[in-house]
Amino acid sequence: xxxxxxxxxxxxxxxxxxxxxxxxxxxxxxxxxxxxxxxxxxxxxxxxxxxxxxxxxxxxxxxxxxxxxxxxxxxxxxxxxxxxxxxxxxxxxxxxxxxxxxxxxxxxxxxxxxxxxxxxxxxxxxxxxxxxxxxxxxxxxxxxxxxxxxxxxxxxx
Amino acid sequence: xxxxxxxxxxxxxxxxxxxxxxxxxxxxxxxxxxxxxxxxxxxxxxxxxxxxxxxxxxxxxxxxxxxxxxxxxxxxxxxxxxxxxxxxxxxxxxxxxxxxxxxxxxxxxxxxxxxxxxxxxxxxxxxxxxxxxxxxxxxxxxxxxxxxxxxxxxxxxxxxxxxxxxxxxxxxxxxxxxxxxxxxxxxxxxxxxxxxxxxxxxxxxxxxxxxxxxxxxxxxxxxxxxxxxxxxxxxxxxxxxxxxxxxxxxxxxxxxxxxxxxxxxxxxxxxxxxxxxxxxxxxxxxxxxxxxxxxxxxxxxxxxxxxxxxxxxxxxxxxxxxxxxxxxxxxxxxxxxxxxxxxxxxxxxxxxxxxxxxxxxxxxxxxxxxxxxxxxxxxxxxxxxxxxxxxxxxxxxxxxxxxxxxxxxxxxxxxxxxxxxxxxxxxxxxxxxxxxxxxxxxxxxxxxxxxxxxxxxxxxxxxxxxxxxxxxxxxxxxxxxxxxxxxxxxxxxxxxxxxxxxxxxxxxxxxxxxxxxxxxxxxxxxxxxxxxxxxxxxxxxxxxxxxxxxxxxxxxxxxxxxxxxxxxxxxxxxxxxxxxxxxxxxxxxxxxxxxxxxxxxxxxxxxxxxxxxxxxxxxxxxxxxxxxxxxxxxxxxxxxxxxxxxxxxxxxxxxxxxxxxxxxxxxxxxxxxxxxxxxxxxxxxxxxxxxxxxxxxxxxxxxxxxxxxxxxxxxxxxxxxxxxxxxxxxxxxxxxxxxxxxxxxxxxxxxxxxxxxxxxxxxxxxx
Numbered sequence: 066x067x068x069x070x071x072x073x074x075x076x077x078x079x080x081x082x083x084x085x086x087x088x089x090x091x092x093x094x095x096x097x098x099x100x101x102x103x104x105x106x107x108x109x110x111x112x113x114x115x116x117x118x119x120x121x122x123x124x125x126x127x128x129x130x131x132x133x134x135x136x137x138x139x140x141x142x143x144x145x146x147x148x149x150x151x152x153x154x155x156x157x158x159x160x161x162x163x164x165x166x167x168x169x170x171x172x173x174x175x176x177x178x179x180x181x182x183x184x185x186x187x188x189x190x191x192x193x194x195x196x197x198x199x200x201x202x203x204x205x206x207x208x209x210x211x212x213x214x215x216x217x218x219x220x221x222x
Numbered sequence: 223x224x225x226x227x228x229x230x231x232x233x234x235x236x237x238x239x240x241x242x243x244x245x246x247x248x249x250x251x252x253x254x255x256x257x258x259x260x261x262x263x264x265x266x267x268x269x270x271x272x273x274x275x276x277x278x279x280x281x282x283x284x285x286x287x288x289x290x291x292x293x294x295x296x297x298x299x300x301x302x303x304x305x306x307x308x309x310x311x312x313x314x315x316x317x318x319x320x321x322x323x324x325x326x327x328x329x330x331x332x333x334x335x336x337x338x339x340x341x342x343x344x345x346x347x348x349x350x351x352x353x354x355x356x357x358x359x360x361x362x363x364x365x366x367x368x369x370x371x372x373x374x375x376x377x378x379x380x381x382x383x384x385x386x387x388x389x390x391x392x393x394x395x396x397x398x399x400x401x402x403x404x405x406x407x408x409x410x411x412x413x414x415x416x417x418x419x420x421x422x423x424x425x426x427x428x429x430x431x432x433x434x435x436x437x438x439x440x441x442x443x444x445x446x447x448x449x450x451x452x453x454x455x456x457x458x459x460x461x462x463x464x465x466x467x468x469x470x471x472x473x474x475x476x477x478x479x480x481x482x483x484x485x486x487x488x489x490x491x492x493x494x495x496x497x498x499x500x501x502x503x504x505x506x507x508x509x510x511x512x513x514x515x516x517x518x519x520x521x522x523x524x525x526x527x528x529x530x531x532x533x534x535x536x537x538x539x540x541x542x543x544x545x546x547x548x549x550x551x552x553x554x555x556x557x558x559x560x561x562x563x564x565x566x567x568x569x570x571x572x573x574x575x576x577x578x579x580x581x582x583x584x585x586x587x588x589x590x591x592x593x594x595x596x597x598x599x600x601x602x603x604x605x606x607x608x609x610x611x612x613x614x615x616x617x618x619x620x621x622x623x624x625x626x627x628x629x630x631x632x633x634x635x636x637x638x639x640x641x642x643x644x645x646x647x648x649x650x651x652x653x654x655x656x657x658x659x660x661x662x663x664x665x666x667x668x669x670x671x672x673x674x675x676x677x678x679x680x681x682x683x684x685x686x687x688x689x690x691x692x693x694x695x696x697x698x699x700x701x702x703x704x705x706x707x708x709x710x711x712x713x714x715x716x717x718x719x720x721x722x723x724x725x726x727x728x729x730x731x732x733x734x735x736x737x738x739x740x741x742x743x744x745x746x747x748x749x750x751x752x753x754x755x756x757x758x759x760x761x762x763x764x765x766x767x768x769x770x771x772x773x774x775x776x777x778x779x780x781x782x783x784x785x786x787x788x789x790x791x792x793x794x795x796x797x798x799x800x801x802x803x804x805x806x807x808x809x810x811x812x813x814x815x816x817x818x819x820x821x822x823x824x825x826x827x828x829x830x831x832x833x834x835x836x837x838x839x840x841x842x843x844x845x846x847x848x849x850x851x852x853x854x855x856x857x858x859x860x861x862x863x864x865x866x867x868x869x870x871x872x873x874x875x876x877x878x879x880x881x882x883x884x885x886x887x888x889x890x891x892x893x894x895x896x897x898x899x900x901x902x903x904x905x906x907x908x909x910x911x912x913x914x915x916x917x918x919x920x921x922x923x924x925x926x927x928x929x930x931x932x933x934x935x936x937x938x939x940x941x942x943x944x945x946x947x948x949x950x951x952x953x954x955x956x957x958x959x960x961x962x963x964x965x966x967x968x969x970x971x972x973x974x975x976x977x978x979x980x981x982x983x984x985x986x987x988x989x
Contacts, residue, residue, distance in 0.1 A: 102254035103247020112912035143247030167705025168244030169461030206889035
């Protein structure tokens with residue numbers, strides 16, 4: 066067994082201290098060790114965005130990030146977005162505008178959308194599309210997801 | 223007293239019932255479920271494409287601590303899976319394609335399972351491979367399955383009329399060979415299964431992503447030699463289907479065998495690379511089409527010869543000719559049609575069903591010829607289609623009975639909205655020269671089953687409904703939810719009958735021990751078939767409720783109705799009593815009765831005869847899509863600007879849901895046409911990941927304008943017809959026609975990647 070590394074970080078606003086294997090990915094740590102299954106495995110190579118999380122306020126693919134690199138950082142997962150009352154409007158917009166079908170990409174989409182709006186609260190449709198470029202959805206054709214985010218940014222035409 | 227205003231949910235924008243949980247990350251897909259004591263299952267796949275297995279040495283793997291079972295073909299009964307039963311779960315003697323399963327491991331962790339697989343030694347003796355389906359038919363070609371010495375896995379032949387006579391009366395005859403490529407579903411949730419087997423009871427519980435739980439149950443029983451009554455299939459929410467989960471695949475019984483061997487629950491989930499390598503694909507096809515028309519624009523004949531690369535085994539892909547032939551025989555009125563298809567074995571991957579089921583391929587060929595013939599006789603491309611379009615009331619030579627048909631309206635609306643005629647001639651006038659960015663517009667139409675498809679002994683679906691003493695309605699339906707929104711549309715149809723709000727309804731659709739039989743989610747059938755079934759069960763419940771209300775209110779049942787959660791007087795909407803109160807007085811009284819009902823709906827379609835004639839569906843869906851594109855002739859890049867889609871859907875039930883189906887289908891069709899391609903080199907997939915297999919992303923989507931044509935089908939629930947597959951079907955055909963319109967070059971192979979377009983333009987300019 067390889068030696069483990071003790072890390073301390075905040076997870077959805079709460080302090081967390083755990084020991085992890087140095088080769089462990091953040092995605093596996095979240096899903097398998099911490100039981101936060103809202104973050105999805107879609108590809109394991111940073112191409113699909115299903116595992117999008119926020120790291121110090123910036124979006125990242127949890128599959129490409131070592132768990133050890135969470136040390137000292139603030140990690141927010143979809144579960145953290147779901148308990149954040151200020152994000153209810155964004156989640157409701159995904160519901161109201163039909164941005165959810167099979168739902169497998171949805172947690173990553175919501176987290177990425179939140180990141181996009183945090184950076185640019187009044188992002189226009191083109192900016193929103195660029196913001197969501199790294200998140201694949203096979204069901205919706207993206208339009209209703211863009212509609213949802215644009216409804217929050219106030220730029221729906 | 224309160225008057226309840228009449229209100230209908232039909233045509234409203236209803237949000238998806240399961241969406242709130244999905245946005246919170248709370249929805250537990252199969253990947254998120256873990257059973258106590260569960261082991262990890264993993265499969266060793268071959269690295270050869272065609273070889274004899276000389277030996278498999280699993281001793282080192284078995285000795286690895288943490289390994290609970292290692293299975294090879296020797297440990298299993300050799301029962302074949304799939305349409306031809308030619309695909310044993312584990313291969314013991316011979317491998318026939320890259321994905322072939324050689325051995326399986328159950329271990330305490332993924333790391334141990336993966337290490338165990340690496341310790342398995344397999345010796346092979348390579349056999350001559352076969353990759354080209356045309357070569358498969360030549361004398362002396364390697365034989366892939368000894369039971370099929372001619373390599374023909376399946377053949378479908380159809381004809382009506384006399385194509386020789388049809389050709390003789392033609393003023394123009396065109397012929398082309400179209401080559402359709404191999405793509406795959408790319409469901410965001412990868413394939414997986416959990417098998418939980420209890421040896422003493424013989425009970426097997428499967429957590430499965432299948433789209434066909436009841437057929438699956440029978441097939442599992444068959445392959446495992448089990449009593450189907452002991453098998454329970456639970457479907458956790460499914461991360462996308464699109465047809466990929468319509469067959470039983472080797473990993474599924476393998477997982478059960480591992481659970482039986484270890485007496486522990488076993489979970490087997492693919493990696494994304496494995497999903498690319500080892501899940502079914504869309505069926506590649508070579509379509510030779512010869513078509514004719516008279517100068518006045520009347521179609522005369524069609525001769526079709528299709529070769530399908532069946533790959534190493536036979537899944538549903540081999541049966542797409544069944545759907546393709548409907549399009550060739552009946553999308554437009556063709557008096558003479560001769561149609562031959564063969565699916566031949568090769569050492570390539572095998573294909574399954576995929577949204578559209580052969581119709582993308584067929585429509586691509588037909589619609590290219592519609593443009594080509596219109597141009598050859600000097601007729602407007604829209605007028606030519608209108609002249610030959612099917613109309614309501616037509617029974618085609620194949621026996622399809624078009625009780626409703628909005629094709630001419632689809633054509634008219636899509637053309638009007640897109641300014642098709644003016645743009646097509648303006649862009650055509652500028653085509654020809656290479657250099658710069660050129661615009662093009664293209665059109666294609668489609669016909670698809672919209673009222674189920676009678677392929678199995680029954681095409682039906684069952685529904686049970688129960689109402690509780692608070693007026694809450696639980697719908698137990700056989701129909702599966704794969705993201706398409708079936709649960710919402712079924713709830714909506716029941717609400718419409720029972721006069722209760724959507725918030726008063728729960729849908730249970732995921733457990734074969736609870737839900738009544740259904741043939742599965744395929745053939746765009748769920749809204750139509752499960753919808754009619756749900757409406758039937760709701761009407762029975764309503765009759766029970768109104769009979770009871772009549773007894774309590776001294777009004778005849780015919781003068782009562784249900785609305786807004788109340789029993790009302792039909793003539794003025796006056797509330798007679800709240801529904802919940804009625805249910806309680808029925809339940810907690812001398813009558814002591816619960817309101818529960820059951821209904822099974824079987825559509826009034828027929829099984830086709832041996833010549834494939836007969837009205838296979840209770841209704842048919844129609845659409846026309848027009849696309850406007852830009853072609854950069856210096857780079858070959860095609861940019862999709864806008865899509866105008868006009869769909870005859872019978873009637874819009876949930877406007878938000880149906881728009882989502884159509885937009886998603888359009889973008890899936892865009893990927894098929896422009897970017898997606900499984901790159902095979904001598905039987906090996908070279909792009910097994912999203913880095914090199916290009917799916918459409920948000921910035922690339924076109925502007926989409928959608929029109930609905932409501933033909934109010936008499937058999938459909940509230941007049942609706944199926945729509946799930948329809949929107950993906952026209953895109954490649956329409957884009958191909960638009961490229962021709964922009965450049966004058968007809969490309970007959972997909973996808974339209976920059977390289978293929980650039981080369982095509984250079985060759986076209988030179989010729």
